[in-house]
Amino acid sequence: MTDYPDVLHRAAPGSAQNWQQRYESSLMGVFGTPADLLVSGRGCWVTDSQGRELLDMLGGIAVNALGHAHPALTAGLTEQLQRMGHISNLFTSVPQMRLAEMLLAAAQAPEGSSVFFANSGSEANEAALKAVLRHRRSTGKTRILALEGGFHGRTSGALSLTHKPAFREPFGDLIPGVEFLPVNDGEALERAFVADDVAGLFLEPIQGEAGVKPLQRDYLLAARELTRGSGALLVLDEVQTGIGRTGEWFRFQGVQRGVTGASGGSADGEAADLTPDLMTLAKGLGSGFPIGALVAFGAQHSALLGAGQHGSTFGGNPLAAVAGQITLETIEKEGLLPHVHQVGSRIAEGLRSMDAVSDVRQYGLHIGIDLDPEAFSSQTPAKAVVVQAREHHGLILNATGDHTLRLAPPLILTAEEADLFLNRFQNSCKDLAS
Template identity: 45%
Template structure:
């Protein structure tokens, strides 16, 4: 493996890469399980999992075997053709999302693309032109492409790119705001069950249930963004299942591919009939390589009970964090293995940097929140090591 040299690779990165992200924290070269190593041999406990992507951790043998086998058979074909992994994955997603026979699956390459497809789906729910509004929440995040950006409730992200596609209104995440805004002129309501980029913020109790009731009453599509919360991360296959509801559509990505780029829009019931032939498509989407990998990831999650593990380990992790007794810790939000540590002071960036210096990868979702999202395979040994390293980071501030 090449010896990059710290200054050399940082300079090369700055010279070669578009300056759309902050300078990288390290040059990571390999991983195994819940750990990664940089080019200098430093070990890190990865409790971010590529921002909730690496469901099985790093270099999981089932994922490696699936990629190796499929790339040796058939990696990509034009979407004029079907492939066995694609069909298997579509049927698997129908089963675990609970769509029933009427459900349908559209594959794409990312969470933003899944939300773009959902935006177009919403635009088709017109009721003869009467439905012109799409609702989403303040502080929500649905992606960085133009339609997904229009849906996102973060003005600072949208403003440099105005005008974005119109018809979107952002409301507060309160029952009162929901009831005041939702009527027969609304085509769709987009919701994240947990607002990850806002700081791992839970929806108010009863919000999803009330949203389902109102959407059904007014003929509004309830579209749940499960990009960060799906694939077992919150202790259910999908976070809306905690409330016992069915959406009209769900957008998926991140954890379903375990590291390979894949997204999906899954529709339920009558929403499955809105798209017609030729109204949407993608060259790479649903190719044999990524769908075979996603089948391996989801199959392993199911076989090894990792949805249940996420629920159990999430409870343990919450207890560990609160048990540290640090005056910096105000609360722990979220569910399962998607947790936000709310801080009493705006020092999240400093705390994330301190954690990295002690060999722990977490991130600052905002100035007062640390986001934690370890691989679903996390066990007792990794939790004990997290407790030690995070405790050291807290004590250093």
């Protein structure tokens, strides 16, 4: 029998220079050189190649909902892999059907609703875009709307909906007919629908890449009313906000019942219907295992993509479906939705007491932090804090702008870990104080 090398242990060379050289000589430079080499993780903690333990307040960018090496996930995936890892979509499996049923139930989707499984958020948005293009062709409506500051992915179609010019311009013309509207500008939104030629509107309920910036409730409800009245499709991109990240199964559910603030408690507005026509999911859905999903609400929208009009070799395979099923089951079993509100509020309260912080936007464990420029000597304090926190205080953070940080830790983050983060974060800021 062939002797296979122990690749798990070979992955961690003894020096930073070695692994950086290996990376740069073998991988495309689309991400630049990584900040560190991580070799293991457990719960909300990861260990790097030098043996340092870091508190992961980014969670793989809102992916590791159950943290690292959650026992339910590792046991369930091992069992499923021993049984059956992959089948073609000429067949189905119980995990695939069960996960679809669970998502539809969590979304309170009406009869006739359905799910398409993909491998990522970009692919889920590609599927949604193809559904909108089908609708555009059948209705003759020509325009597709998205928002400034929005991010929907980097594949060609999803990139067409992503606003940042630096992401799009290197690739020239993409999907024609896409227009970008200013965020939370109700008048601009109304003007966009005057001509009655809009095929679809893509929205993130909270713009994550822009720094955890929410769409106002009135704006979202106006978008639902305008799209429904004109026959345009409303697509909600819940890739970052879905699967418990904001303390709700999906962000739109909290908004429609009037919970727009951070506490997740009593509603501050009348209940309203914000049910989208299409919703995209990924990131936390598989707790680290690649999976995305398009949810179509109602039979009419389920029929937008028919047999042979879309597909995915790996989408909805038994392993991915089991990962999603275990994620949803564990969130329910461990009471993580109310927990997310409680721990998130604890973090926000601590951050707001810090002199170096000028603003906090907190929705469950989806948290944006604006740093006070006057408190730092650096012109780009967010990036400086990320490095300082990682190198000297054992924290993993993410900068989305010169003065803005994003937190998206595992949903299992404890109150004690939240307090530890606050202490380490404050010390990181003090180290860089002007």
